[in-house]
Amino acid sequence: RKISASGYNSLVACPYQFHARYVLGLAELDDVQELIEKKDYGSLVHGVLTRFHGKHPEISGMEPAAARRELEELSEQAFAPVVARNYLAQAWLARWKALIPAYLDWQRQWESAGWSWKAGEVKRAIEITTPKGNKLALHGRLDRVDEGPGGAAVVDYKTSDPSRLKKLLERPGEDVQLPVYALLWGVPVAEALFLSMEREKVEAVALGPGVQPLAEAVRARLCEMFDALAAGALLPAQGVEGACEYCEARGLCRKNYWP
Numbered sequence: 177r178k179i180s181a182s183g184y185n186s187l188v189a190c191p192y193q194f195h196a197r198y199v200l201g202l203a204e205l206d207d208v209q210e211l212i213e214k215k216d217y218g219s220l221v222h223g224v225l226t227r228f229h230g231k232h233p234e235i236s237g238m239e240p241a242a243a244r245r246e247l248e249e250l251s252e253q254a255f256a257p258v259v260a261r262n263y264l265a266q267a268w269l270a271r272w273k274a275l276i277p278a279y280l281d282w283q284r285q286w287e288s289a290g291w292s293w294k295a296g297e298v299k300r301a302i303e304i305t306t307p308k309g310n311k312l313a314l315h316g317r318l319d320r321v322d323e324g325p326g327g328a329a330v331v332d333y334k335t336s337d338p339s340r341l342k343k344l345l346e347r348p349g350e351d352v353q354l355p356v357y358a359l360l361w362g363v364p365v366a367e368a369l370f371l372s373m374e375r376e377k378v379e380a381v382a383l384g385p386g387v388q389p390l391a392e393a394v395r396a397r398l399c400e401m402f403d404a405l406a407a408g409a410l411l412p413a414q415g416v417e418g419a420c421e422y423c424e425a426r427g428l429c430r431k432n433y434w435p
Contacts, residue, residue, distance in 0.1 A: 196424075243280055413431065
């Protein structure tokens with residue numbers, strides 16, 4: 177009865193993966209974690225940026241050195257509990273601090289184009305009724321929403337290489353994360369973009385023009401899929417390597433033994 181942006185992506189990538197993860201509720205058990213992982217690093221950085229911009233929606237009027245110093249201090253505070261558990265987490269903190277100047281440069285350029293921070297880490301959900309009367313809740317958490325020319329912009333922070341993100345967006349609607357976030361915001365969205373922060377480089381990878389029409393097309397496809405599922409459509413494994421590479425259900429569908 178409910179689906180997230182990541183769940184929708186899973187359904188598009190491999191119906192069997194979606195079935196295992198979200199219908200059967202199967203997931204890998206969490207190991208006792210000693211070392212910080214990339215997803216934890218990303219979560220910490222997201223939290224730091226939300227606190228920083230909550231205090232400073234626009235940084236253009238700040239002294240560059242002061243902005244950098246404050247963002248570094250917030251970062252050290254956020255990483256401190258993790259570093260206390262394992263000193264090697266200092267490497268992740270150093271990696272992020274090396275990116276801060278590039279991030280602040282990007283933020284100033286973004287503001288010069290008329291954008292300002294509005295909200296961060298926003299949880300949203302909408303109820304959708306399909307053409308055949310089935311109801312489902314679409315939910316997710318938006319890393320960031322800004323205000324600017326022509327409406328809102330949804331920004332999703334990524335610690336991935338920009339070339340990989342550009343490949344995700346090559347075919348409109350193939351990756352549904354940004355269109356879903358546009359739907360969840362609830363008012364017209366003028367821009368939707370991934371913000372890649374990787375290896376001392378910060379680069380925006382935009383969804384491109386026509387965000388709202390694409391978002392509505394993504395909604396219509398979701399309705400079509402859920403009506404089909406309600407009518408008993410099967411959820412086969414597709415075997416696309418991009419979906420299989422890190423899939424925890426690979427042992428269930430026996431991909432390694434396919435002819």
